[in-house]
Amino acid sequence: MAGTPKPFARRRFLGTAGLSLGAAALAQAFPAAAARCGVTGQTTAGPFYVANAPAGVAINRLGARGTPMRIGGTVLSGDGLRPMAGVVVEIWHCDAAGDYHPDGSGDISGYPPEAVNLRGLAQSDGEGRFAFDSIVPGHYGNRRRHIHWKFAAEGHRPLTTQSYWLDERGSARERFDFVDRNVEACRWVRFETGADGVVSGQFDVVLEALG
Numbered sequence: 655m656a657g658t659p660k661p662f663a664r665r666r667f668l669g670t671a672g673l674s675l676g677a678a679a680l681a682q683a684f685p686a687a688a689a690r691c692g693v694t695g696q697t698t699a700g701p702f703y704v705a706n707a708p709a710g711v712a713i714n715r716l717g718a719r720g721t722p723m724r725i726g727g728t729v730l731s732g733d734g735l736r737p738m739a740g741v742v743v744e745i746w747h748c749d750a751a752g753d754y755h756p757d758g759s760g761d762i763s764g765y766p767p768e769a770v771n772l773r774g775l776a777q778s779d780g781e782g783r784f785a786f787d788s789i790v791p792g793h794y795g796n797r798r799r800h801i802h803w804k805f806a807a808e809g810h811r812p813l814t815t816q817s818y819w820l821d822e823r824g825s826a827r828e829r830f831d832f833v834d835r836n837v838e839a840c841r842w843v844r845f846e847t848g849a850d851g852v853v854s855g856q857f858d859v860v861l862e863a864l865g
Contacts, residue, residue, distance in 0.1 A: 691840035693732065693862045698833065699814050700802060702754040704773065706762045707744055712787045713774035720750035720789030724854045725817075725843070728782045729805060732863035737782025741861070744804040745786050746773040752794030790845075790853055796830045798822050803859075810861040817857045820844045 708715075729741040748754050755771035762770060772791075778784045791799055798818050805813040816834055820842040845855040 691838045692734065692860060694813055694815055694859045695836075695838050695841065696814060697816050699804070700816075700833075701759060702748075702757060703746070703759055703802070704756060704762050704765070704770075705760070707746065707773040707775045708762065708770065709775045711774055711776050711785060713745065713772055714788050716755070716768070716771040718749045718755075718771055718789060720792075722852045723788050723790045723845075724785060724852055725788070725801065725857060726783065726785030726854075727857040727859060729778045729784065729807070730782060730858065730860045731810065732860065734860045737778075738807055738810075738861065739778055739780045739782060741778040741782070741784075741805055741807040742775065743778060743784045744773075744775050744806075745788075745801060747788070747791040747801045748772070748794060750789060750792045752792040793827070796827070797833065798825075798827045798831045801857075803857075805859055805861060807861055809865070810863055813859065813861055815841065815859075817841050817843050 714720075725745070729738045729743070730736055731738050746754070749772060755773075756765045756769045758765075762773075772788060774786055774788075776784055776786065791801065793799055799822060800816045800818050803813070803815050803817065805815075818837060818841060821844075822828055823842050840858060840860075843855040843857050845853045847853050
């Protein structure tokens with residue numbers, strides 16, 4: 655499948671053990687609650703997907719300005735009750751001004767390091783958890799504020815999806831954003847701002863088992 659991350663043996667992935675202390679705490683703080691939604695819905699990767707993103711969980715490598723954000727979650731198998739270790743989790747989103755880095759597609763090898771930001775790749779830990787440190791993405795066009803994801807695990811259907819900010823549910827932005835309609839409840843993420851000023855949210859995912 656085009657865009658699916660390379661096999662584990664060919665790359666170095668980071669799980670929760672490689673997270674910043676704050677991101678690791680986030681991954682541990684929220685119990686998985688996605689079972690009520692069933693299998694997480696698929697949607698488009700959009701025009702700014704770049705394959706083979708750099709491994710790592712602190713994805714604001716270039717220090718883009720913006721509100722610090724932590725997004726964590728748990729990956730579960732089909733019944734929504736069994737956490738999955740070793741799932742490849744890929745994340746990308748725009749910056750606070752609504753721009754992607756790079757603002758194109760293809761393979762990461764086609765771009766210089768200074769053009770690549772706000773993209774990362776990790777692996778869920780032994781309890782199915784993952785977490786990333788970044789900044790809050792902005793808006794562009796009619797799109798709701800969103801984060802792009804890819805999940806890949808042996809014996810499960812690969813998932814490409816997007817998560818959204820719960821406080822935009824029912825808003826004018828939702829009504830006029832015609833990408834990814836009928837979003838199930840678990841892809842609307844509640845974000846809260848901590849005493850440290852970091853905006854944190856929990857995105858739990860259920861993958862469809864094959865066979």
